Amino acid sequence: MTETVIHRSNPGIDPHFHVWGWEVPIYLFLGGLVAGLMVIAGARLLLMRPNQRQAMVCCTIGPLAGLALLSLGMLALFLDLEHKLYVWRLYLTFEITSPMSWGSWILLAVYPALLANALVHLPETLPSVARRIPILTTISDFMLARPRIIILTGLANVLLGIGLGIYTGILLGALGARPLWNSAVLGPLFLFSGLSSAAAFLHGILVVSMPDDERPAFADFLISTVTGWTKARPLDTRLAPALAQADNSFLTIEFALIGLFFIGHLTSTAVHQQAIGLLLNGPYAAVFWVFVVGLGILLPLILQHFELLHRIRHTLAPALLVLGGGLALRFIIVAAGQASHWSSLASH
């Protein structure tokens, strides 16, 4: 039996408080990534003209990957719960003032929306799967014949994606007891970080499926195995520049939002200034500026800028850097937030 002191005077809480491990940042990252995939998939579905058939990577592969990733994220969240058997109680009520309640209901609606988006173009992307399960073709034909359903699916994905992305940030921002998190900027910051991660993710998938002379034989082997198994049509790589361009916009906005996050804290109370000091010159400064800003935003911005100028080839590197940066952002904000506190005297 392990005995612990559960009131405040506990070495686990003072001078630092750390009860959230890897599960929460992993969930926040995957939640943000799925939110980004939803927004991109919904927007692509709404904006695509019927004669265009470039829907595969954004509208089918993205939502399908989103379903898997969200399930992984939910698993991480579930592992973090103290009373796992009471999870159903979240769905007995809706509290309009509780971000937790908003989040649990949004998560419930995200699954059917993602699934609907994936089904619209699934038969043309994965013909062998559709041939084995004929109902998929039936559903797809039914939806494609009714533009209103397509518009509804697209809108639902965009709106729920924005809701999910903002909620992952507001979840932290609503907790006033941790001054570093206590900023409404976290909502849009996590949304745009999720959008950039999603664009990078899709860009990475396109890059890997590009024909490439310098690619080692084993990578070709892996790709041909997967494509042979699913009998997928080759993805349209003409979309890669558009995705890189979108990613650069998202990264730029994310960078600006980080600036706003800093300004908001620095012009607030002494407690908030001390909290942001953790990222500015405190123990989290090096990891934040190196992994989030340097490797996660600025370096991929430069690399993708040169890709768009046709100075270098499209590679997997920016995608991995952006995804790593998004993950690092969640881990650092969650860890540094738990180290920030109102009893500023504890550190003197």
Next chain:
Amino acid sequence: MPAPFYKFGLFGEEMSLIVAFLIGIAFGFILERAGFGNARVLAAQFYFKELRVLKVMFTAIITAMVGLTLLSAAGFVDLSLVYLTSTYIWPQIIGGILLGIGFVIGGYCPGTSCVSAATGRIDGIVYLGGIIVGLFAYGEIYPSIADFAHSTPLGKLTLPELLHIPYGFLVLAVVVMAIIAFVAAEWAEGRFGGRRPDLDSLLAPARRFAPSRKLAGALLGLGVIAALAGNPYRGVEGRIDTRTLALEAANPADQLAVRDLADRLVQGRNDLLIVDVRDADAYATYRIPGAINVPLASLTADFVPRNERILFYSDSELQAAQAWLLMRSLGYDHSYLLRGGLDAWKQEVLFPAPASENPTPEQTADFAARAAVAKFFGGTPRADAASGGDGMPQLLAPPPPTEVPVLATRKKKKKEGC
């Protein structure tokens, strides 16, 4: 501002890591421009077909070596503050062989694999993933191979010390060796790689005074100056400038408050070498966790490298201040003093007392935090301010450190070379 900047306090620990990142990016960019992101260029070294890597790396080595020697001779750099890795001959031979096998199989060394991954080469990304997995694996198995990893220690060795030759002479010898290597490399590239020499190569330049020849001549000249400049290392003989020392002694920046030390220890930071200057009996009864014992009477200059940060403490401040002054006068610029000594440590950290009878909410929160810290160090908070002094309970001594912390705390593996 003399260098190394970090050791002279131009920026702190966090900023030094950000500076390292910027230098790393610049280094990677230059390696990429030199073509080191391509495994074929690296592998070509082993076939003597194209020796670009040898030439670039040797250029980097002699540039840094001549530059450091001359800057040090001119007084801009204190080389004795630059960290040197200790030599453990057998572990390093085994590690070197493993690294070499990885180099030949993967076609990259650690640095160039980062460059290759950043340019998007999939083999480079896989190689980098392998390095990360290897680092984790090494961390996991480290406890079982720690004895071997610290076996056959030879201390901090430099070639001049080993060969008993003057530093400057070695610098000149390496410059000559590099120029011979460049000429040999160009010959080999023609012989094995079938490459025609460049227009301005060292071997057969089109002009008598080609830039490469001018550079080689300039390097030789700098090498000769370095050979005459003497030993770049400053000794540990006392250089007592009374006025400077008095100013430093009056400056409270060299003192550390006990509560700051407690916070550092709670956070698990190990960047301070804590030295207990009391006698061995007092040390055995109680010590601050992690402290080593160097009684004042047996304090000599060489118990620790000059670039360590040392914190002295004794019961009150007296003995520790004497040790601090001694080490400062010997040029150990990173010596600190625990303000109030062990007495203050007991009063404020181990047995903190509430501030007053009627505390404000801030004082209550502060006391709760201090009580938690006290429990962390095995102490107990007092009920009120008056009950201090004679009511000190007997302290349990923490177990003595098993190894000399100077070496034990540095578990990180340093990557050197390319």
